Amino acid sequence: MAKQTKDPNEMSFLDHLEELRWHLIRSTLAIVLIGIVAFLMKDFIFDTVIFGPKKMDFPTYRLFCRIATWLGFESAFCAESLPFTIQNRTMAGQFSAHIWTSIWAGFIVGFPYVLYELWKFISPGLYEKERRNSRGFILIASLLFFIGVLFGYYVVAPLSINFLGTYQVSKEVLNEIDISSFISTVRASVIACGIMFELPIIIYFFTRVGLVTPEILKKYRKIALVLVLILSAIITPPDVASQIIVAVPVLILYQVSIYISSVVLKREAKKTKKNAQSS
Template identity: 80%
Template sequence: MAKSSEANEMSFLDHLEELRWHLIRSTLAVVIIGSVAFLMKDFIFDTVIFGPKKPDFPTYGVFCKLSKMLGFSEAFCGTEPIFRVQSRVMAGQFSAHIWTSIWAGFIVGFPYVLYEMWKFISPGLYEKERKNSRGFIFVASFLFFLGVLFGYYVVAPLSINFLGSYTVSKEVFNDIDLSSYISTVRASVIACGLIFELPIIIFFLTKVGLVTPEILRKYRKIALVIVLILSAVITPPDVASQIVVAVPILILYQISIYISKVVLKREAKKASKNVRSS
């Protein structure tokens, strides 16, 4: 089946013009949502951004009980703030307010940004490919938000608790700069959101023939080592915290292998049908 006639008739400049409008609409969506986030300063900062810093953050209660059950240290059972956050630049708080609002606009508006990207790409696909990818936006958005929640409720608190309380000497006090603190929370959230897109990435890489289940199984041990190193870097140096971070990523890797296997089976069925019809 031929691709859409509109996609065939459009010139290179037409494609650039189409891409420009998709980018403009995506940017407008981020700006509009970011403007709303800008007006919700108290909620965004006091509740969301500084939530993982507070001792009553729900994650710390769960990890406190888990640490006691497993007999590890009770580092998550503190009752006092771990450190203070300060701003040493004249426009530091205003700049943090603007950029945090923009990132909030991107996170909340991610499904629409993905939708605009899909609208640009989909006309170049075959009709069957578009039908088979109808749930792409929903699945990709679900995985992204799942990763964001994992980053916010697991990775960010672990990183903040460990890095904020780590000391080399009693003579040194941990007064963390505002931009450094926000970048830690933002990196944890965005990175996990993108990492959780692994099954989607493997799906498309398998479709274009760059990845197979055999390749993924072959390098599974290497992937395991990379995941353990990553979890050791971004979490406190105790076994329980590293396992909490590593397990979901390994599950995603295993799911990706299964997805790659399913895609290859479907491609093999299509190829056999085409051979029979010819």
């Protein structure tokens, strides 16, 4: 009986785990290093970025104020200041907020490198043609993520802060927002939108592995619309205008995902036909 020879280039399961461990270590180090830089830039990170949506000179508020003035409406976006204060009620609250905000800033800024490490791990398992066709993966995925982050920061976060910060059940109750609550609102808006804008990339890979097709996406479009509205209601203030503002770009991305899915299937069909003719 002939002895089977093992391919020297083939990696065992433990080898894959070891390789994945080093990719995760490098990604974590990148996030930590960028986080250290963000930690040292405390004034910019907090006074300019985090607390920017609390100030009424924030670009979003100025834009909505101009639109309301042009339409002849009175708007809360034209107020001189938001009627709430930010406070800290725990001994280590501000230090903890500083640490975790720096780490999240490291993740957001270092997202392209994290994707690069992920791509380096999965790319050896792809065919050469598949690697060539996916060269723009890191660039496109990073671009979509940063567009989502900007959308969350300039649209979702200020709408949420303006609505929730001015909402009162009674004038007897003052809005004194804890720093962790305020930061979590900004962070959730930014991260959630960044991930939502990755929908075309997710659909691309799901189509490649056969989990979704354009027909499935079209068939469940109405269900997707309901899910998008529910998701919009979770990450935005409970008013119709804010939900629509968030839902519209997500629905556009859903339509783009249907187109991407159809393109992927057409390419696969052409590839299959070409292989059949050559054989």
